[in-house]
Amino acid sequence: MRRVLVAPCPVCKKDIQYIYETERIPYFQEVMIANATCDCGFCSVETFVLGDGAPVRYTLKVEKTDDLSARVIRSSEGTMEIPELGISVTPGPACEAFISNVEGVLVRFDSALDTLLLNADEENKKKIDALKKRIADAREVKEPFTLIIQDLGGNSGIVSKKTVKSIPIVPEDKKEE
Numbered sequence: 001m002r003r004v005l006v007a008p009c010p011v012c013k014k015d016i017q018y019i020y021e022t023e024r025i026p027y028f029q030e031v032m033i034a035n036a037t038c039d040c041g042f043c044s045v046e047t048f049v050l051g052d053g054a055p056v057r058y059t060l061k062v063e064k065t066d067d068l069s070a071r072v073i074r075s076s077e078g079t080m081e082i083p084e085l086g087i088s089v090t091p092g093p094a095c096e097a098f099i100s101n102v103e104g105v106l107v108r109f110d111s112a113l114d115t116l117l118l119n120a121d122e123e124n125k126k127k128i129d130a131l132k133k134r135i136a137d138a139r140e141v142k143e144p145f146t147l148i149i150q151d152l153g154g155n156s157g158i159v160s161k162k163t164v165k166s167i168p169i170v171p172e173d174k175k176e177e
Contacts, residue, residue, distance in 0.1 A: 012040040025073060029053055029155050047097040049075045053154025057168040060158045063144045068103040070160035074149060078156030084145040085134050102147055103139055110135050
């Protein structure tokens with residue numbers, strides 16, 4: 001389904017098109033992609049998952065540069081982890097879903113570190129710079145690493161022949177009574 005609505009741009013108030021389109025992604029639930037752009041520079045692209053599936057855990061061992069191209073779908077409830085780098089991302093209330101690839105995930109981590117650098121003290125700047133270097137090395141696959149995505153709603157995943165799908169490890173505070 002594709003629907004186009006005309007409404008004012010939130011920045012300049014000029015009428016623009018807001019395009020809503022549903023799409024089926026293989027192995028996952030149906031998603032809706034909403035996007036809008038304006039000549040003033042406003043741009044919005046959001047992805048909404050339209051249903052829940054069974055809880056999942058996807059693990060991909062990244063060992064060569066081709067592995068960086070594996071498709072990554074992360075819902076707003078999915079967690080991401082790269083144990084070798086000590087990186088673990090748990091979604092918060094403002095977390096957005098995204099579709100990218102493994103390299104794009106590394107770029108997102110690097111960008112988040114750039115934001116942390118803005119207010120870091122000297123000791124933390126050194127730690128952040130060291131982690132940024134390790135992420136840069138990971139983007140060149142200088143050492144193998146593992147990307148793990150878990151989603152209790154079943155709406156995240158990694159699309160690659162090398163991906164291992166399993167039952168997620170549910171933290172104690174998330175288990176149902």
